Amino acid sequence: MTNLIMIIMAAVLTNNFVLVQFLGICPFLGVSKKLDSAFGMSCAVIFVMLIATAATWPIQNFILDEKGLGYLQTIVFILVIAALVQLVEIVLKKYIPALHKSLGVFLPLITTNCAVLGVCVMNIDEGYSFLEAMLNSLGAGLGFMLAMVLFSGVRGRIENNNFLPSFKGVPSVLIAASIVALSFMGFSGVIDGIFGM
Numbered sequence: 001m002t003n004l005i006m007i008i009m010a011a012v013l014t015n016n017f018v019l020v021q022f023l024g025i026c027p028f029l030g031v032s033k034k035l036d037s038a039f040g041m042s043c044a045v046i047f048v049m050l051i052a053t054a055a056t057w058p059i060q061n062f063i064l065d066e067k068g069l070g071y072l073q074t075i076v077f078i079l080v081i082a083a084l085v086q087l088v089e090i091v092l093k094k095y096i097p098a099l100h101k102s103l104g105v106f107l108p109l110i111t112t113n114c115a116v117l118g119v120c121v122m123n124i125d126e127g128y129s130f131l132e133a134m135l136n137s138l139g140a141g142l143g144f145m146l147a148m149v150l151f152s153g154v155r156g157r158i159e160n161n162n163f164l165p166s167f168k169g170v171p172s173v174l175i176a177a178s179i180v181a182l183s184f185m186g187f188s189g190v191i192d193g194i195f196g197m
Helices: 002-014 025-030 035-067 070-095 097-103 106-110 114-125 130-158 170-195
Strands: none
Touching: 002 130, 002 170, 025 106, 025 130, 025 170, 035 070, 035 097, 035 106, 035 114, 035 130, 070 097, 070 106, 070 114, 097 106, 114 130, 130 170
16 A cells, blocks of 8 residues: 555656656646646646556557567557547547537647656556556646646746846746756655655
8 A cells, every 4th residue: 555655656746757757848838828728738638647558558468568569569559649639539529518628729739748658658667557557647647737737836927027038938937947846856855754765
């Protein structure tokens, strides 16, 4: 049980896909201007990470590894993720059109989010069981949401300040992102202290 809690905590805080592993930077910088957009994108990413892990883990362990086709992992995972995102988009458009309209272009963008592919590959590389892989994916999605929401708040504050002209726009956003990333470095000591690693 402690191991499962540690997997989730590490994925959210110490191994945060955005702020520590630098995966999923495009939506992190592009969709974080408004809190509602950041939250909507994060919810969609969590859902896709979970269904992608639920699909790719058995494919890797029961098909690719059994047939000696492990070298096709990246290609197969990309195709599976793209197909799942398209399926989710079709289902939402048909049955929940209001949610589909509110997410807009965010759903197709998840296909190109390298954090989704990264969590699926990491689950295999770490040798996680199916339950551990699902918990790691949930933690990675929650960590993505935490980073997006925090950065959205920071970004909202800094855009209303007076900067030198050379710091306006992208430079101020990148400086704010680095400060948010630095704040997550302190969590490694907390996790180590709690779990005695």
